Amino acid sequence: MAQHVFTLDRILDKAFMEFPLEREELLYLLGLSDKNDVYKVFEMSRRLRSRYFKDRIFLYGFVYFSTYCRNECNFCLYRKSNHSLHRYHKTDKEIMGTALQLVKSGVHLLDLTMGEDPRYYNDREAGFESLVKTVKAIKKNTEIPVMISVGVAPEEVLRNFKKAGADWYACYQETHNHDLYYKLRPGQSYDERMERKKAARKMGYLVEEGLLTGVGETDEDLVDSLEVMKSLGADQVRVMSFIPQKDTPMQHIPSLPRDRELLIIAVMRLVFPDCLIPASLDVDGINGLAERLDAGANVVTSIIPPQSGLTGVSNQELDIEDGNRTVSKILPILAQRGLVRASKEEYREWALARLARVFPSQRQLQRSEEAYMQWIVQHH
Template identity: 30%
Template sequence: DKKKLIDTLELQKTLTKEEFIELLTGFTDEDAEYIRQKAVKNALQYFDNKIYTRGLIEFTNYCKNDCYYCGIRKSNTKVTRYRLTKEDILQCCKQGYELGFRTFVLQGGEDLRYSDDELADIISTIKAGYPDCAITLSIGEKSYESYLAYFKAGADRYLLRHETANQEHYGKLHPDSLSLENRKQCLRNLKDIGYQVGTGFMVGSPYQTAEYLAEDLLFIKELSPAMIGIGPYLPHHDTPFADMEKGSMELTLYLISILRLMVPNALIPATTALGTIHPLGREKGVLSGANVVMPNLSPVTVRKKYELYDNKICTGDEAAECKVCLQNRMKKVGYEIISARGDFVPIEG
């Protein structure tokens, strides 16, 4: 009986691997509704009906990696590559600040053209201009020293999805140059340094099984991250996985609810991929326990070039439009976007 498992999950904030597999296998609409209501209740308890917002700046689509699922993988020669200059990035922050954003997320491919000094300079300049803002980085796997340098320059948070906690599965999604062990080490390093750390995975990535998902959940439990980002896998036509099945929205929403019960105070975004798979995906995400949205602050001229998967939404809209659009969307389902930095707050005791 899944309802019993859901009750146990809410109480104990975890399950055994076998129980997670059972929870994930053959759930009904009724089960999903049962956990959804609990997840929403938990989110309301910690965050009221407030949704934090982060301004996403996709500052480079150059990448040295070749992840089989990703549209900006280095082997995709059809991508028009771009990099934003420090001035471009600062301009995005200026506009974002005026729109009420107090967190800037610098995301990009693993682009070796930016040296650590350059990145640290960009970070400290943003911090000097906007001392009341948080900076989140999402620039992949780096050395401990690099992570430390960015942290000292003022970066507060780091997003690095583990992608899958199963080694065999990891190997099917990535070339041999990348390893799960290093990915996990990076996450541990980031935590040790003092970042608020986010991890996560794609739902329905090729070859994923309920067992692998159970391992993802247990890994997240062990890492105890501040932020957890999940979204459906969506194919990109110029990747080796072009013909693979996309992930399921229902399973993504179900997993958001599971994660909310596991880490009730976590910052969980309703992701762009969720908004892409369904026109109301982000609203449904919030109504399943998510409490963060990440509208795009990148210049419209580069938006379409940061195409991780086909049909990515909001590639034609100005930042201001994205902000208003999301504000209205959230309002319609009874939630309010707020300007606060929205740091992770650990549970006392």
């Protein structure tokens, strides 16, 4: 028993010093099941979060503006061949209205998400013109950071979104085990998806990468994913539990206990102490928020206003119409955990600081270096 405690303490000491953890150490952490051991990992995760972010938490508004998709992802409710659900496509005016509502509520970022809707993709660059204009209008009217989550868009489209003011690109691989990837995303190129994220980084985007847990991945797969995320230089890293969806090929696969997701969140924090790690409301709603914050998350995602006609992804309707996915319901939970909503200026400073580290040679980001140094002084 003494050797076991020593091993865990040694690993956590390394994490606290921000020395890279070895593969065997990460596997050891992911294999923990004793509640006291897991609590120690969570505690260290929160200490590292506090080092970089103090008690500040960021909030993301979620605008899932089209549920049409050309793909056949086996885990997704909105796969092309699922005809058992009502789909929708929001107009530019509706997107703008929801965006303004979310900004007014106090979110730090707008996540504009859709399936790979054929009405955009069938005409490649020209098909995205109206959406690019909507992003430009949102930026002009609000100046809020915008995340683009529209699938594997053509590179020219990503350049147009960047010119319109988009700040983030999210495109989740879900796993970095190639065989498992093709079981989850049949007919979709693994390499093209990865390369698009790399291209987005070169364009000046901040990039989010994400995993799905409970789909047959092993601990070895998870460590591989952490290594790929590190190599990618992801600025935000996400994990969500698989939720079986009706009328999909994976509908009979049970969802794992949340202990798995929570431990992965905590290990992510040890590996990426200064990155953003979401606590999504899309899995367990408001009731699952506190435990994800306790595990080391520092972003609350999937905030959706009621009466907006929008849905979630994993849990399509959970907590939306009763108003539990709103800022007003989130803030009391933050307070219970000794946490607070960051100011919008703090979020912008973090983003500028992050860009200064990633692109120190780009002339248009020279002023970010000063912001980064100021941020370091203020937060350490």
